[in-house]
Amino acid sequence: MKNTPPKLDKHVRLAHGNGGRYMRELIDALFATRLGANGLDTSVDAAPVDVPQGVRLMMTTDGFTVDPLEFPGGNIGSLAIHGTVNDLAVAGAVPMYLTLNAFIEEGTEIKLLERIVDALAAAAQEAGVKIVAGDTKVLARGECGGVYLATTGLGAIPHDLALGQQTVQPGDRIIVSGSVGDHGTAVLLAREEYGLRGDLKSDSASVLPITEMLLKRPGLRFMRDPTRGGLATVALDLARETGLSIALAEEAIPLSEPVSAVCELLGYDPLYLACEGRVVAVIAADQADDAVAELRLSGVAPDAAVIGTVGDAPGPVMLTTGLGGQRLIDELEDDPLPRIC
Amino acid sequence: MKNTPPKLDKHVRLAHGNGGRYMRELIDALFATRLGANGLDTSVDAAPVDVPQGVRLMMTTDGFTVDPLEFPGGNIGSLAIHGTVNDLAVAGAVPMYLTLNAFIEEGTEIKLLERIVDALAAAAQEAGVKIVAGDTKVLARGECGGVYLATTGLGAIPHDLALGQQTVQPGDRIIVSGSVGDHGTAVLLAREEYGLRGDLKSDSASVLPITEMLLKRPGLRFMRDPTRGGLATVALDLARETGLSIALAEEAIPLSEPVSAVCELLGYDPLYLACEGRVVAVIAADQADDAVAELRLSGVAPDAAVIGTVGDAPGPVMLTTGLGGQRLIDELEDDPLPRIC
Numbered sequence: 001m002k003n004t005p006p007k008l009d010k011h012v013r014l015a016h017g018n019g020g021r022y023m024r025e026l027i028d029a030l031f032a033t034r035l036g037a038n039g040l041d042t043s044v045d046a047a048p049v050d051v052p053q054g055v056r057l058m059m060t061t062d063g064f065t066v067d068p069l070e071f072p073g074g075n076i077g078s079l080a081i082h083g084t085v086n087d088l089a090v091a092g093a094v095p096m097y098l099t100l101n102a103f104i105e106e107g108t109e110i111k112l113l114e115r116i117v118d119a120l121a122a123a124a125q126e127a128g129v130k131i132v133a134g135d136t137k138v139l140a141r142g143e144c145g146g147v148y149l150a151t152t153g154l155g156a157i158p159h160d161l162a163l164g165q166q167t168v169q170p171g172d173r174i175i176v177s178g179s180v181g182d183h184g185t186a187v188l189l190a191r192e193e194y195g196l197r198g199d200l201k202s203d204s205a206s207v208l209p210i211t212e213m214l215l216k217r218p219g220l221r222f223m224r225d226p227t228r229g230g231l232a233t234v235a236l237d238l239a240r241e242t243g244l245s246i247a248l249a250e251e252a253i254p255l256s257e258p259v260s261a262v263c264e265l266l267g268y269d270p271l272y273l274a275c276e277g278r279v280v281a282v283i284a285a286d287q288a289d290d291a292v293a294e295l296r297l298s299g300v301a302p303d304a305a306v307i308g309t310v311g312d313a314p315g316p317v318m319l320t321t322g323l324g325g326q327r328l329i330d331e332l333e334d335d336p337l338p339r340i341c
Numbered sequence: 342m343k344n345t346p347p348k349l350d351k352h353v354r355l356a357h358g359n360g361g362r363y364m365r366e367l368i369d370a371l372f373a374t375r376l377g378a379n380g381l382d383t384s385v386d387a388a389p390v391d392v393p394q395g396v397r398l399m400m401t402t403d404g405f406t407v408d409p410l411e412f413p414g415g416n417i418g419s420l421a422i423h424g425t426v427n428d429l430a431v432a433g434a435v436p437m438y439l440t441l442n443a444f445i446e447e448g449t450e451i452k453l454l455e456r457i458v459d460a461l462a463a464a465a466q467e468a469g470v471k472i473v474a475g476d477t478k479v480l481a482r483g484e485c486g487g488v489y490l491a492t493t494g495l496g497a498i499p500h501d502l503a504l505g506q507q508t509v510q511p512g513d514r515i516i517v518s519g520s521v522g523d524h525g526t527a528v529l530l531a532r533e534e535y536g537l538r539g540d541l542k543s544d545s546a547s548v549l550p551i552t553e554m555l556l557k558r559p560g561l562r563f564m565r566d567p568t569r570g571g572l573a574t575v576a577l578d579l580a581r582e583t584g585l586s587i588a589l590a591e592e593a594i595p596l597s598e599p600v601s602a603v604c605e606l607l608g609y610d611p612l613y614l615a616c617e618g619r620v621v622a623v624i625a626a627d628q629a630d631d632a633v634a635e636l637r638l639s640g641v642a643p644d645a646a647v648i649g650t651v652g653d654a655p656g657p658v659m660l661t662t663g664l665g666g667q668r669l670i671d672e673l674e675d676d677p678l679p680r681i682c
Contacts, residue, residue: 014679015674015675017569017679018569018570018673018678018679019568019569019570019571019574019615019673020570020574020613020672020673020674021672021673021674022674022675023569023570024672043582044432045401045428045431045432045565045566046399046400046401046428046429046431046432046434046494046496047399047400047401048397048398048399048498049398049399049400050397050398051392051398053394056389056391057389057390057391057392057495058387058388058389058390059387059388059390059438059440059473059474059493059495060386060387060388060440060474061440061441061442061474061475061476061491061493062442062476063442063443063444063476063477063478063491064478065444065478065480087386087387088387090386090387091385091386091387093387097400099400099401099402099493100402101402101403101404101442101491101493102404103404103406103444103489132400133400133401133402133493134402135402135403135404135491136404137404137405137406137489138679139406139486139679139680140486140679140680142483143485143486143680144484144485144486144489145480145481145484145485148444148478148485148489150402150404150442150476150491152400152402152440152442152474152493153387154400154495155387157389224386225386227360228358228359228360228364229359229360229361229364230360233360233361241384272361274360331361331362331365332359332360332361332362333356333361333362333363334356334363337359338355338358338359338479338480338481339480339481
């Protein structure tokens with residue numbers, strides 16, 4: 001396929017990015033029709049957005065380069081919505097508006113793009129966000145690994161919401177909303193270079209139902225979604241920013257059977273692998289068990305668990321292993337899993 | 342350079358994108374220090390933005406893939422600010438907040454990135470916008486043409502501002518704020534594949550001083566910046582959206598001597614080449630001459646000119662040539678200039 005010229009109607013051409021007729025047709029056929037119901041008006045350069053009075057606005061942005069573009073549990077389109085929606089959700093915000101950038105390699109199949117945009121539209125619909133503006137660039141063959149996306153989100157929080165690492169107190173508990181490492185492992189397996197197959201699925205999803213439930217609790221201090229760098233990196237950030245040690249209990253951390261098996265086989269530590277639909281939260285000790293029980297029983301996060309405690313003095317992130325030993329959690333250095341999100 | 346491993350301190354490594362220590366160091370050294378004064382807080386996933394009461398918010402987004410990354414008159418960093426600032430400016434908005442996505446190829450020189458981020462910071466400062474959030478992805482060598490950027494902007498317009506193609510009336514005049522095709526031609530020459538050299542410079546700049554001056558005139562109908570597809574594409578959009586013909590006068594369209602010479606030599610039509618610091622405006626006939634005189638005499642746009650008239654019935658975009666002939670302006674089809682912006 002790489003050596004034959006693409007057909008106009010089946011593959012993206014360079015001319016689809018030149019600002020002229022082909023580009024207008026691509027935008028109309030691909031984006032305007034599939035995202036029009038979602039609020040996209042492709043005839044304007046800047047789109048008006050209405051925001052309610054009396055709220056504080058939040059902005060966030062994220063880029064997506066996942067390889068392969070489609071994986072069990074989603075594709076780069078749904079991932080691009082979940083990533084940005086979740087960054088707003090863990091900040092305590094209600095996501096309202098998104099913009100979308102697409103960098104597309106010449107020769108990319110139009111059918112593939114259609115599946116990506118369809119997944120993106122469905123994920124946006126489910127999360128209740130409108131895609132109000134977009135831009136597309138086409139890169140020459142060999143100059144871009146297929147498709148990269150970027151999404152930027154605008155959301156609103158109540159003026160009196162005070163979440164953040166600075167509110168964390170000694171003795172607070174650490175919660176995770178579900179099993180860790182599912183997304184990273186699912187993408188690794190989807191690459192097929194390992195010759196492994198399994199029923200692993202990415203956890204890519206909007207975490208809004210989880211954050212909405214947690215936000216009702218007065219003892220909630222801080223939330224983050226453990227994407228690149230995984231749960232370990234969130235814990236290390238927390239220890240650094242709060243100046244307090246963190247104790248994690250390995251046996252309490254939810255881990256699916258196939259993730260555990262694949263990580264053992266390939267030598268990855270699931271604590272460092274990306275999740276795309278989980279929340280790590282810090283909450284007052286007297287609220288933690290109730291919060292987890294509510295998440296589990298409501299079905300919003302059936303595998304939620306209390307996994308650790310914030311210490312009362314500066315110190316490292318220590319993991320108590322299943323055998324009762326202590327393992328120091330180090331910052332991720334030179335073991336990259338590129339293009340995982 | 343492509344065959345020797347990059348030194349840690351001089352080139353970007355894959356580990357700079359993995360979410361761990363290298364990534365934090367790259368973000369801190371490259372973005373946080375250079376954009377900190379501009380408002381960027383790299384420790385949060387979503388950033389609060391304050392907006393004034395009683396305005397309407399506008400969002401826009403744009404991707405940048407210019408090749409080469411540096412060209413006479415700017416680089417991809419300054420271009421990424423100007424592109425998004427200008428999309429808001431021509432919508433009549435005051436740009437306030439921007440977010441930034443960077444897709445960086447492994448092996449990219451850190452010094453080059455520093456120049457790009459410095460130009461970006463300076464352009465943001467000059468346009469009065471704050472960069473409030475960002476994201477960086479690192480792609481393996483060969484998977485990305487150096488550096489791609491995306492910027493998303495949030496701006497505000499007064500509630501009573503009614504600009505748009507739907508307000509255009511027969512007899513309205515068309516203005517351009519300066520010479521056309523400078524950016525496209527400057528980037529073409531910077532590629533050096535043509536062996537041409539000249540003193541051509543991109544017109545990449547914030548158009549805010551121009552739009553602010555035009556917005557004071559009650560007869561202003563519509564503004565757009567003629568980027569990809571150039572002046573011709575803006576005129577064609579206008580004819581299609583208004584359902585009215587457009588008459589342009591070739592001799593009135595400002596064109597620099599070197600752009601004219603290069604286009605003649607290489608067979609490009611400057612009407613289709615990108616500008617990155619110009620405004621095309623539609624304004625009531627009785628305001629057009631005064632508006633142009635003010636733009637010229639104030640020094641804001643010394644080469645501004647009235648270049649055409651909106652017709653009173655559906656029809657094409659026709660160019661009256663210097664010899665008095667008529668040329669139909671067609672939609673750009675299969676003559677792409679990829680990676681011009």
